Amino acid sequence: MSLWRSSLTDPKYCLPNEDNQAQLVAKIDIEPPEGGWPSKLKHVQLMITNL
Numbered sequence: 254m255s256l257w258r259s260s261l262t263d264p265k266y267c268l269p270n271e272d273n274q275a276q277l278v279a280k281i282d283i284e285p286p287e288g289g290w291p292s293k294l295k296h297v298q299l300m301i302t303n304l
Contacts, residue, residue, distance in 0.1 A: 254281045256300075 256279040 254283070255279065256281070 255277060257275045258278050259275045261274055
C-alpha cells in the first residue's frame with residue numbers, strides 16, 4: 254500500500270504521474286501472517302499525521 258499527495262487544489266485521483274503532480278509520501282508493507290491470509294479479513298489501520 255502506498256500514500257500519495259498532490260499539490261493540485263482538486264485532484265480527482267492522486268495517481269503517481271506528472272499530470273497530477275503527485276509524489277510518494279509513504280509506502281506501507283504489511284507482512285502476511287505465518288499461516289497465510291484468512292479467506293475473510295477485517296483490518297483496521299490508523300494513520301497519525303503531523304500538520
